[in-house]
Amino acid sequence: MFAPTELTKKVFLIDEVHMLTKDAFNALLKLLEEPPLHAMFILATTESAKIIPTVMSRCARFDFKPLDDKDLSKLLNSVSQKEKIRISQSASEMMIRSATGSARDLLSLLGQAMTLDPAEITDETIDNLLGSGDQRQIPELIEMLIDKNSRSAITKINEMLFSGYNAKQLQEDSLEYLRYLLLAIIGVKEVVCPQVYLKKITDQTKQVLASDVNSMIKAFLNSAKWFNLAPHPALPLEIAIVEICGDSEKDDDNSRPSKNTKEKEIKKETAPVSREETKQPKTNSPIKTEPVKIKGLEALWEKVLERMQTKNYSLYTCLRMCRPLSFTDENLLVGCKYGFHKERMQEIKQKGILIDLIKEITGDNVQINFEVKNDLQLDSINKAKEKEEAETDPLVADAKNAFAT
Template identity: 25%
Template sequence: MAYQALYRVWRPQTFGDVVGQEAITTTLRNAVATKQVSHAYLFTGPRGTGKTSCSKILAKAVNCLNPQNGEPCNQCEICQAITEGSLNDVIEIDAASNNGVEQIRDIRDKVKYAPTRAEYKVYIIDEVHMLSTGAFNALLKTLEEPPAKVIFILATTEPQKIPATIISRTQRFDFRRIEASDILKRLEYILRDKDLSYDEEGLRLIAQAAEGGMRDALSILDQALSLNNDQLTLNNALQVTGALDKQQLEDYLQAVIKHNAAQALDNLHQLLTSGRSAMRLTDSIIEVCRDLLLVKTDEQLLDEFDRSLVATTVLEAKDQFSQDQLYKMIDAASKTQQDLHNATHATIYLEVLTVKLCEIMSKQPVAANTVDNSQLQSMQQEIDSLKAQLQKFNNNTQSKTATKKQTTPVKHQKPGTKKIHVDQQKINQILANATRQDLNQVREIWPDLMSMLNVTQKAVMKVSKPVAASNEGIVVAFDYAMWFERVMSNQEMLDMLKDNIDKLLKNDADVVIVAAEDWPQIRQNFLQNHNITAQHSEAKPASTQNPAVAEAKKLFDPDLIELKDD
């Protein structure tokens, strides 16, 4: 038998085999088990995340002669015929090459005939967004009122190109990018089943390079195994993915930290000579800077998988970078990455980037949070002086007005701080119609929003979460004031958030961001202005639910509401 690629051999045959889409597979399995299968489904999501596989599994499950709790048995003649692609009652259509009105009219004419062998006739239309406008119109009536025992399954990577009239006639399931850790577990399972040895670090590189697609991960693994007689080594994984070895990246960054441009350029040339990709280098620089930012903010923000891809010595050097330096390095690497798309001499751009990174490090060699003893003494003297002035002011509170005028300007306002204005009126408009259902809907699409961002934007948005939502807009809170202020000052970032959220929610909603530490007070202001309080009377038993509290819980996450006695 001819060799088959890994992604074909290991295509999921049951819902339980599908990785990273537990919510979808559980819903479909329960629908089959309870015989509540819809007549039309729409599967959307990035490539290689399980859309086509789930379509075939669903076709088998509804037609299986011996189903087991919603799963196909894969042993009966119907299951085997569908797996082999020989059952006439399951029709797979590639809309990219069959996108005309004539092909859809042919389906419409044949759909009225009953299935021949199976219980259901199933039409699987892949890349359905490629259908023409006329073809979509021809499909509308059939989707709305199909004959009995017919199921349509539409799959696409670009749901925004599908007419709303089609989407409204289907049950939509959004497949998400698979977590790198889940991909890693699946790859380990496959290699153990094939009894092949592997380097765990090399396997981690492949899982990361797949960018959320299981099919891509298996294809990369196939290439790496073919390089070294069915054995996965770190070197094979590096060659196939073009990723940087930990040691190579560490040597390069150490030279940058010391702002030694000559050594950094030498390390750069060694990287390129060893076959490393220019785009992978800029990706790695951005990712490492992002990791350092997260670690400097909070050690817990960097998960175990991301931490394993970075040399320990690089993470330990976090105090040698200031946050401003890391921001500038990310911006410089992002700009170079854009230039590389149209560059004919990539090496020149990387050399310029290397010198620029060294220059950034040379301007502020000491981290912003490092203070020497002389500075501490000077600050202590200033504090003592201010205390003395304050004591003098307190002793003369009954003196002349002139004295009061002289001492009044001394206030406890931090120099250089500027309170960023939050649009309370717009927040009130959102909260006035906010519901728990709207908030849950936004939280469901939040991972999809994160997958649409680049590495730099993900680093910023990882510490944010939606806290309130309505048809009018969404309120997003940032855990740290630093990140909130950075996004508020970046109009391009705000526009990007609104555009992507509008695409995912299919509406035109405002996006308002707040600092998490300010959110309780903002929420309380709204509640008070609308005669809603989170207080309850001491005379009431603890078990009695205050109507105002119930109303507040409809608007906000109950975990965020704190009840206090007067």
């Protein structure tokens, strides 16, 4: 290693040193064990746990804490004044929150924004860079979750995604808002809430408990693991909303079928029983039932979906991704397209609602089991219905007879 030509020391700064391979660390270790007197190494990293112990033991360690929002705000104002660029108050808050205590990330975001508009940075500029939409809609979404209105909440997130809001950014912004709400309920005043959220959070602290906000945070955190697996970006957020709202949606009295309607449907869907059979005394011996044909299962499932849509919309969104596979000895096997639908339906409360609904339709007690079936055909009910209509169509029957002759 050559000595410096002018100064007494030669400084080597290695940024993000945790990204070095094992072989590179071993090569660096030889230099650190016997460094030249004129050489100085500065190893910078944000993940010190990934540095191998032999390298760490040969360094003097200095930990730098993240900057708070006030320091980042001073830095941003200082740079913007020197660069003679105007930044709106809300855009400044968005940039500071996105930096999460890192001056480097803040300045990097500022540099990207200046390439788009070197004179003025607006909310729209930062929204385009971060992939976020109008953050004023986040309090409205949380308000719907507090009211346990899953239908409106799911509609809201789809509107936000359609307007350009990134799904992952929407999840992160929702978690950030819920964190501020939780801290406000607990009474933590050291954390300053952004101005765009302040009024709504003040109102919502009177409407919701800390335990409910904690459940919302857990649901949104759990949704993160499904983003790479879900076929639609909105699906993990929709599952989180269903989990948060649960079954708290009150059924509309007008949507409930009357007693007479129930009796008519049960009589229509169950086979007629002879008078002699009705007189037979009940016994405790198990009743042997013939396996229901797939055609009958599809008709039953179509009725289940129809009833559940008006009875419990949250559960209906999960059942849309499920289909019946078999029914033997009073055991109904239901296939689920994805694992999180199986987990949701296996909850005792949700499973009980489905069992009660099937009993309401058929008059029979059934046991339900669920399994994941990735190749599940979700449109099988519609295809079966079309096939049945085609078979009963007189024109199709005439065509068959014509070709048969």
